Amino acid sequence: MAAEAYEFKSEAQQLLDLMIHSIYSNKEIFLRELVSNASDALDKLRFERLTDESLRTDAALKIRVWADAEARTLTVEDNGIGMSRDEVIQNLGTIAHSGTKQFASKLKAAQDSDNAERLIGQFGVGFYSSFMVADEVTVVTRKAGEEGATRWHSAGGGTFDIDTAEREGHGTTVTLHLRPVDEENGLVDFTAEWSLRGIIKKYNDFVTYPVELRTERTELERDDEGKPIEGAEPNTVVEWTVVNSQKAIWTRDPKDVSEEEYAEFYKHIAHDWEAPFETIALKAEGLFEYRALLFIPQRAPFDLFYRDQKYGLQLYVNKVLIEERNEDLVPDWLRFVKGVVDSPDLSLNVSREMLQQDRRVKAIRKKVVRKVLDTLETLLKDDREKYLKFWGQFGRVLKEGATDRDFQAKVEPLLFFQSSTQDELTTLGEYVERMKPGQDAIFYITGESLDAVKSSPHLEAFAAKGYEVLYLTDPIDEIMVGHVTEFGDFPLKSVGKGEVELGTDEEKKAAEEAREQKQAEHKDLLEKLGNLLADHVKEVRLSSRLTTSAVCLVGGEHDLSPGLEKMLRQANQATPDTKRILELNGDHPLMGKLKALYAADGDDPKLGDYAKLLYGQALIAEGAAPPEPAEFARLVAGLMV
């Protein structure tokens, strides 16, 4: 095939521009990215070889790095899986991640700020970082099992060329033409051996393949006795020195691993540019052995709530990577956890399906979850402020864990909520400690936003009693309270459901009696209103929860909440159309008016209008719209004139 010119996909070009003009001082990380890619390519080949004998050769898998100071080039080479022509175009012409559109728009918005750096980290754009230090990049690659090779070349200016090429054996060679040295801007001499050695050691020490650096030494020719010959031309001796220790970091004793080493490893597997928030090492011995190294990132990725978000831990069998993302090792509500699990006891040739069924995988998962939750528990105990940082990023995901029956009890104490009486976030345990004498439940209100719930009429009776109410405004909360029905000795109760009786037993009894009496007094009027609104509500009754507002809507004790109903409907699930109950405030002056109207003429058409107004008001107070907004507006205007 002939040479062809291609344009970068726009988001890739944006990224490239960002790299070319990067003011990021830590430019040396481009080498980490290239070595990291090479290591991934070797992992992939090693994995393919497990099942494809034709790919097996005697050649040792390795990475080689060399520089040419005169030509100002730096080369990173691997004999890994390589890429086909199509793969090169795809992988090095676009950003190989889902959600690129969002990325592009976010990047635009963040172009001038530090956030750009962070965003780049989140998307894992390793290869393009070469352009921070190079003005031209050439890649020659040959896919294992294929004959021809492909050459990719770009000077970063919007296009890249693709051509056929020659390459002995499979693998990839990336050659950078380095920009001039400019130490002030972080461009040190990347052809200097000591500098390359330092960078590789610093960032890629854990790479499980040898990273060999080309070194040169001059030597005088020697005579038979091994003595240097005077006056002879010195010879240049080329040597390849392995720079990295190659020790899988998770096999090392955590005592001997520095925080920086863990951080570099984390960045490698998570494609993150920031150090992890928390590192968790795990080791199981005995009948069934495994080790795990887990990380909690500092920041939630942009796609944390995407439906098709990929997650999982890397699974190794005896240091051979067999799966990049194994979803059986962590539940989806810990999908932000990154890391590796290595067990010498699992079989190398095991299929996905078999792994899923494997008892041992299940056991590891359980342990992983426990360990993460234990870590969070300790963090909360020792450093609440730091924990709340975590909560700010991943709290909404952790709440999903409260619906996991196996871990619910461990997750519950880790949850934080906003509440009606506290400025700061609170736990359920702290709520219980603040409960008023006689209070027999943990009360919450659900809604779409903090503003909507804060001013809800449902809160009135609770506020009057000084009872605290938790504000649940995340979509997941509706589902969570379906599972977390009690905490400690107390049930969780919605302020928008059933009757509310607050206070001591005597107070409750007195309130109930008073209400029953009033209810009897207004019986006919309430029934009349109920009939008029029969299409919308199942009952009209006097309220136990209103002190200032005139009306509100409440659900039956066991009804679905409107929020949950809406969610189910959005998910296209068959949902019953639950009617709610309209509650009127018996002490509101409006009651007197209504009663007088009804007493004068039980069939006065005004009663129908008033019923609609009452119902509409109740909906508006929840942030919803009356069923016929235009009519509602007309009725209100009518009242005003």
Ligand code: ADP
């Ligand atoms: P990332 O490594 O985060 O996926 P990169 O931009 O660094 O992103 O690389 C894009 C893709 O190009 C990789 O996912 C991989 O498929 C391919 N690639 C990069 N370097 C190599 C290499 N040395 N060998 C084989 N494939 C590579």
